[in-house]
Amino acid sequence: MNKMRLGRGLNALIPQQDLDEQTQNKISEIKVSIIKPNPYQPRIDFNPDTLEELKQSIKEKGIIQPITVRKIDNHYELVAGERRLRAAIEIELDKIPAYTIEVDSKEEMLELAIIENVQREKLNPIEQALAFQRLITECKLTQDIVAQKIGKDRTTVTNLLRLLKLPEEIQKTVKTGEISVGHARTLVSVEDREDQKSLWSKTIRNSYSVRKLEKLVKELLEIKPKKNIVAKKDSIYFHKIEENLRNIFGTKVSVRSRKEGGSIEIQFYSPEDLDRLIEIFDKFD
Numbered sequence: 001m002n003k004m005r006l007g008r009g010l011n012a013l014i015p016q017q018d019l020d021e022q023t024q025n026k027i028s029e030i031k032v033s034i035i036k037p038n039p040y041q042p043r044i045d046f047n048p049d050t051l052e053e054l055k056q057s058i059k060e061k062g063i064i065q066p067i068t069v070r071k072i073d074n075h076y077e078l079v080a081g082e083r084r085l086r087a088a089i090e091i092e093l094d095k096i097p098a099y100t101i102e103v104d105s106k107e108e109m110l111e112l113a114i115i116e117n118v119q120r121e122k123l124n125p126i127e128q129a130l131a132f133q134r135l136i137t138e139c140k141l142t143q144d145i146v147a148q149k150i151g152k153d154r155t156t157v158t159n160l161l162r163l164l165k166l167p168e169e170i171q172k173t174v175k176t177g178e179i180s181v182g183h184a185r186t187l188v189s190v191e192d193r194e195d196q197k198s199l200w201s202k203t204i205r206n207s208y209s210v211r212k213l214e215k216l217v218k219e220l221l222e223i224k225p226k227k228n229i230v231a232k233k234d235s236i237y238f239h240k241i242e243e244n245l246r247n248i249f250g251t252k253v254s255v256r257s258r259k260e261g262g263s264i265e266i267q268f269y270s271p272e273d274l275d276r277l278i279e280i281f282d283k284f285d
Helices: 048-061 080-090 106-120 125-138 143-150 154-165 168-176 183-187 194-204 210-223 226-247 271-282
Strands: 027-031 067-071 075-080 093-099 253-257 264-268
Touching: 048 080, 075 080, 075 093, 075 106, 080 093, 093 125, 106 125, 106 143, 125 154, 125 168, 125 271, 154 168, 154 183, 168 183, 183 194, 183 210, 194 210, 210 271, 226 253, 226 271, 253 271
Parallel strands: 067 093
Antiparallel strands: 027 093, 067 075, 253 264
């Protein structure tokens, strides 16, 4: 992996020599038909309205900012510029301007794609959290290093990662903006799933502010002090188990306890990650 390039943000995606002929020669017109999508693209949701606006802009003014690609055999693979490439395909452009850079590994592809999307503020909070989690599990980075590479503080990274603890239906409303990150962070602090979902529904139905939701959560926790003490002891115990399992499997592990029994959830983020986990399970035979 090219260590000199990683961690420099968007500069990693665009050649940084002086803007003379040498730099211009690094931009070339490439046939759209031989460019494959980035298999490590962290962005999940693409707004059709903004994509339509981009298509109209390209029709009128052309593509102002080239995409970034890497050369593989007789084709190219996209590193950054998913929306521009999609728009070009949909309006049937024959060629598209592109920077060609060297990328030596899937980890670097993933990192560059995440940096480009995060620093251009193109990812919603859940997509950012999933991208950070992939950097941690697939690229073996710490939260501190992730924060450094994307230009955010460690607290921001930690708080976004905590959103992945929310049920999927709540995460979807964070993606769409129905509730804010502030609302979501407040709901994470409620350990009882039924209470969590009830507060979430009321928040959407009544358009509660973050401050109002925080007040309701505080009142709820005061009503159930004994349960909270037990839950805290349990959470410390299970947190330790989760930490040990995370060290073994190298990914997020959640331990859930019920009155009788419970469950262990081991997450994976790509087919390669699943294969890696299966190899670990095979060693236990």
